[in-house]
Every structure is written in structure tokens, then in C-alpha cells.
Amino acid sequence: MKYELDKNRIPQHIAIIMDGNGRWASERGKERSFGHQAGVDTVRRITSECTRMGVRYLTLYTFSTENWSRPADEISALMGLVLSSLEDEIFMKNNVRFQVVGDIQRLPEEVQQKLQETMEHTAGNTAMTMVVALSYSSRWEITQAVKAIAADVKAGKLNVEDVTEELVSQHLVTNFMPDPELLIRTGGELRISNYLLWQIAYAELYFCDTYWPDFNEEDLHKAIASYQARQRRFGKTGGQVEKEE
Numbered sequence: 462m463k464y465e466l467d468k469n470r471i472p473q474h475i476a477i478i479m480d481g482n483g484r485w486a487s488e489r490g491k492e493r494s495f496g497h498q499a500g501v502d503t504v505r506r507i508t509s510e511c512t513r514m515g516v517r518y519l520t521l522y523t524f525s526t527e528n529w530s531r532p533a534d535e536i537s538a539l540m541g542l543v544l545s546s547l548e549d550e551i552f553m554k555n556n557v558r559f560q561v562v563g564d565i566q567r568l569p570e571e572v573q574q575k576l577q578e579t580m581e582h583t584a585g586n587t588a589m590t591m592v593v594a595l596s597y598s599s600r601w602e603i604t605q606a607v608k609a610i611a612a613d614v615k616a617g618k619l620n621v622e623d624v625t626e627e628l629v630s631q632h633l634v635t636n637f638m639p640d641p642e643l644l645i646r647t648g649g650e651l652r653i654s655n656y657l658l659w660q661i662a663y664a665e666l667y668f669c670d671t672y673w674p675d676f677n678e679e680d681l682h683k684a685i686a687s688y689q690a691r692q693r694r695f696g697k698t699g700g701q702v703e704k705e706e
Contacts, residue, residue: 462679464686466514472642472688474518475511476657476664479504481648481672494538499674501546510678512555512589514685518638519591522656526564526598540572543595547579556588562634563597590638597634599658606632635660643688645681647673665691 479500486496504521511519524539552559559579568576576595609632613619619628630636640660644653649670653661667684669676 462683464679464682466682466685467689468515470689471515471685472665473516474520474639474641474643475516476520476522476641476644476661477507478522478644478646478648478654478656479673479676480646480650482674484648485672485674493535494542496672496674497539497542501542501549503674503676504546505549505551506678507676507681508551508557508589508591509555510681512557517589518641519589520562520594520635520638520641520657521592522594522597522654524563524595524597525655526596526601527655529567529596540569543572544575547575552579552583552586552591556586557583558586558590559583560590560592560637561595562592562602563595564601565596567596592635592638594656598655600655602634603629603659605634629659633659640664643667643684645669645684647671647676647680663693665693 482496482500483493484496485499486493489495508519523543528539529536547559551557559582561576561580565573565576606629610619610624610628614621614624635657640662641657641664644657644661644664645667646653647669649668651668657664665688667687669680669684671680
């Protein structure tokens with residue numbers, strides 16, 4: 462099925478919780494790592510399509526702080542997959558800038574080095590920024606921001622009255638990009654899982670049952686069509702929004 466999309470209302474920042482890799486593999490009698498590998502192929506396709514459509518930021522929840530509690534062999538396979546996927550020239554082919562957010566210091570040194578190299582290699586790309594949330598959780602991020610602000614207040618660099626929503630946003634690791642307009646979660650779960658909690662305050666949420674390895678361009682279009690069919694009120698009444706439009 463084709464979805465007629467308004468090219469002037471494509472969300473500029475889409476965040477995705479890429480869920481279902483392990484279940485997708487298990488249903489095929491494969492190891493969970495097989496599903497994660499298939500998920501990388503989906504990342505390539507969706508990144509290319511987002512770039513083509515004019516999305517400016519694509520943020521992908523790749524590995525959460527809580528995922529460190531998973532079996533060691535799965536974590537090792539995931540780290541290896543991160544390394545191999547960063548070899549992909551999709552960034553240069555699609556003119557995509559690469560960024561990473563999260564508690565990077567917990568990652569293996571070789572992964573940290575490869576992330577840094579990829580960010581430097583793609584720094585001049587301008588079509589879209591693809592952001593990988595790696596060893597990330599929103600509560601960790603907000604806690605770090607609170608600590609930094611408290612330290613500045615203690616040092617006399619800030620007054621308590623200076624602490625605003627804008628100041629908090631500036632201290633988040635995502636301060637280089639706008640908040641997401643659309644959050645997509647695949648895999649059938651109906652929760653946010655500690656992802657961009659501050660940033661998605663007014664994002665439109667879209668959940669689907671499709672496992673991430675099966676999520677394709679048509680699924681992306683369907684999510685954007687759902688987004689475009691909604692009235693974004695930001696606390697106003699529907700009548701106010703219609704009048705402004």
C-alpha cells in the first residue's frame with residue numbers, strides 16, 4: 462500500500478526504538494546475534510530512505526544502559542556488530558553525518574576509537590545527521606545534566622533562578638539537535654524504555670508490531686502518514702491551532 466505524504470510536513474527529527482531483533486531471530490531458530498545483524502541491514506535501508514525524504518535527524522536507540530545486564534556473549538556480539546557496521550560507507554554515499562550519544566566510556570576502547578573516527582570522517586556531511594544512542598539511558602543523561610548544573614551553582618557560576626528548561630536542555634547530550642517530532646517503536650511493545658524522556662515531551666508516538674529486521678520503507682511511510690494525520694496542539698485547543706493555520 463502506498464501512502465500519500467505531504468513533502469512539506471516530513472518530520473525533521475525521527476527517533477526510533479529498534480525492537481524485536483532477538484525475537485525475530487528466535488522465531489527462525491537462530492541465535493539472537495543473527496537478528497541484530499539483520500537489524501543492521503534495516504538501519505541501512507531506513508537511513509537511506511530518511512535521507513531521500515528530507516529528514517534532518519534520525520536517532521536510533523542501539524544499546525541502552527540497562528542492556529549491560531544482558532548475557533556477556535550477546536553484548537560481545539553487539540559490540541562487534543557496532544564495529545563492523547561503522548565500516549559501512551552508507552554515511553558517505555548518502556552524505557550523512559554520524560554522531561553518538563551515551564555513556565561512551567563504558568564501551569570497549571576499540572569501539573570508542575572507531576566511533577570517534579567515524580564522527581570525524583563524516584563531520585562535513587550535510588544531508589542528514591544519524592545519531593546512535595549507545596550505552597544510553599534518559600535517566601543517566603538527566604542525572605548527568607543535574608550534576609553539571611548543581612556544580613555550576615555551587616561554584617557561583619549560576620544562580621538557582623538561572624535554571625530554566627532551556628538551560629537543562631543545553632546540558633543534555635542531545636543539545637546539538639532539535640527534539641524529535643516523531644518517535645517510532647517497532648516490535649509490539651508499548652513503552653518508551655528510558656529513551657529521550659525529556660526530549661519527547663511533545664513528540665508524536667507511533668507503535669507497530671513489526672520486528673525491526675522486517676521494518677521497511679513502506680512501514681516508515683505508514684508511520685509518517687500517521688504523524689501527518691494528527692493535529693499537534695502543544696497545549697492549545699484544536700480551534701486555536703486551526704485558526705493559526
